Structure formats: C-alpha cells, structure tokens
Amino acid sequence: MANGQPIGRHPGWPARLGPLTVPGGVVEVRAPRLLDGRAWSRVRLRDQAYLQEWEPTAPGTWAERNATSAWLGQWSTLRALARRGMSLPFVITVDGRLAGQVTVGNVVRGALCSAWVGYWVASDAGGGGVATAAAALVVDHCFGPAGLHRIEATVRPENIASLRVLAKLGFREEGLFRRYLDVAGAWRDHRCLALTTEDIPTGLVNRLVTAGKAVIPQLGSG
Numbered sequence: 539m540a541n542g543q544p545i546g547r548h549p550g551w552p553a554r555l556g557p558l559t560v561p562g563g564v565v566e567v568r569a570p571r572l573l574d575g576r577a578w579s580r581v582r583l584r585d586q587a588y589l590q591e592w593e594p595t596a597p598g599t600w601a602e603r604n605a606t607s608a609w610l611g612q613w614s615t616l617r618a619l620a621r622r623g624m625s626l627p628f629v630i631t632v633d634g635r636l637a638g639q640v641t642v643g644n645v646v647r648g649a650l651c652s653a654w655v656g657y658w659v660a661s662d663a664g665g666g667g668v669a670t671a672a673a674a675l676v677v678d679h680c681f682g683p684a685g686l687h688r689i690e691a692t693v694r695p696e697n698i699a700s701l702r703v704l705a706k707l708g709f710r711e712e713g714l715f716r717r718y719l720d721v722a723g724a725w726r727d728h729r730c731l732a733l734t735t736e737d738i739p740t741g742l743v744n745r746l747v748t749a750g751k752a753v754i755p756q757l758g759s760g
C-alpha cells in the first residue's frame with residue numbers, strides 16, 4: 539500500500555480536473571484519449587514556430603513528430619507511464635476544445651515525493667490565464683489525491699510567458715541549472731522553480747479564485 543492505495547494503482551490517476559473559468563474560457567484537464575490525435579496534431583503543426591523554441595530536442599522533423607499518426611505512440615507512452623505511476627499526463631481543454639497539455643513527469647515517491655510539471659497552450663488560447671488555471675488544477679491534484687510533496691518547473695530564462703505563469707502561481711526560485719536541457723538544438727540554461735505543499739495550505743485554485751483571477755462555474759445551474 540502507498541498512501542492507502544492498493545499496490546499497482548497510481549494514486550490520483552486517472553483524473554479529470556476543473557472546470558475553472560478564466561478570461562480565456564472554461565478550462566478543464568483530463569487524461570489524453572486516442573481520439574485526441576487529430577486535434578492535437580492540427581494545433582501542434584500550426585503552432586510549430588511558437589512551440590518548438592521551448593520544447594526539448596527530439597528525433598525526426600516537427601511534421602513527423604506531430605503528425606496525427608504520431609499521436610498513437612505518444613498516447614500509448616503517456617498512458618503506460620501513467621499506469622506505472624511515473625507520470626500524470628493531461629490534455630487541457632478550453633470550452634471543450636483541445637488547447638494544450640500539462641504533464642507531471644519523473645514522479646519519485648519514498649522520502650522525496652516529488653515531480654516536475656511542464657505545459658504548453660495553443661497560440662489562439664494564450665494570454666487568457668489558461669496555462670495558469672490548468673497548472674493550478676494539476677498542482678492541487680498532485681498535492682492532494684496524488685500524494686506528492688514537491689513540484690518543480692525548469693524554464694529557460696528567456697521564456698517570459700512561462701516564468702510569468704509560475705510567478706502567478708507562487709513558485710519559488712531555487713536556482714539556475716547550467717546547460718541543463720537540449721532545447722531547440724542546444725544545451726540551454728534553465729531556472730528551477732518549485733512549490734511544496736507547505737507553500738499553499740489552501741491550494742492554488744483557491745488562491746486564484748480568492749484573487750478574482752478565476753471562477754469555479756456552478757455546474758447544473760439553469
């Protein structure tokens with residue numbers, strides 16, 4: 539048993555989180571589905587220039603890696619990692635349409651109980667608080683049902699939008715990792731920011747709602 543969960547079952551997985559209303563729309567996060575391939579590919583191919591500057595270098599061309607046919611491999615890898623308790627992979631929907639991903643990876647339990655979080659949001663859904671809302675839902679879930687204690691994010695110093703997302707969520711600066719990750723074809727420095735459960739006793743969603751940055755819609759009303 540781990541955190542009261544039967545062995546072989548990943549605490550906190552699968553999960554569907556939200557909704558949370560922000561200026562960009564109604565944000566939900568859920569497990570990836572095989573049928574997400576077409577929408578995922580359409581957004582990723584369209585947003586190549588905007589996304590690839592920030593994403594880890596990988597084999598093959600962008601078109602190959604992000605074709606609809608590539609989703610089967612992506613989806614089955616994400617699902618396998620989630621089932622083994624190593625990852626919590628989510629897609630973000632805005633007003634019901636796929637608009638990005640939030641992934642919690644490298645889940646380590648025992649005395650560490652830590653993981654990293656990463657995200658991307660479609661260019662036409664950006665700037666409206668979507669990434670902030672999605673990350674808040676996921677971090678709260680990690681510190682609740684998933685039983686983690688620490689979440690870290692590593693970001694290139696040039697990535698102003700992502701650093702702003704983390705600042706809005708209250709992530710603390712922990713240091714600079716030199717030549718940490720191969721991004722867009724070169725080893726890039728990354729700033730490391732983190733949160734532990736003690737930083738947010740009442741949760742990130744609650745903090746956003748209290749600050750007037752997000753609203754929990756009343757389901758079933760009207």
Ligand SMILES: CC(C)(COP(=O)(O)OP(=O)(O)OC[C@H]1O[C@@H](n2cnc3c(N)ncnc32)[C@H](O)[C@@H]1OP(=O)(O)O)[C@@H](O)C(=O)NCCC(=O)NCCS
Nearest residue numbers: 592657658659664665666667668669670693698699700702
């Ligand atoms: C980073 C990313 C996820 C942000 O998504 P988003 O939904 O636009 O995020 P939010 O709307 O919640 O917050 C973005 C904030 O950055 C600000 N911002 C965006 N671009 C900016 C810029 N060039 N200069 C200053 N601020 C900027 C926005 O104004 C907003 O802050 P505000 O709410 O105080 O106005 C999205 O831009 C993205 O997918 N980028 C490419 C992939 C990536 O960088 N992933 C993260 C890797 S660490």
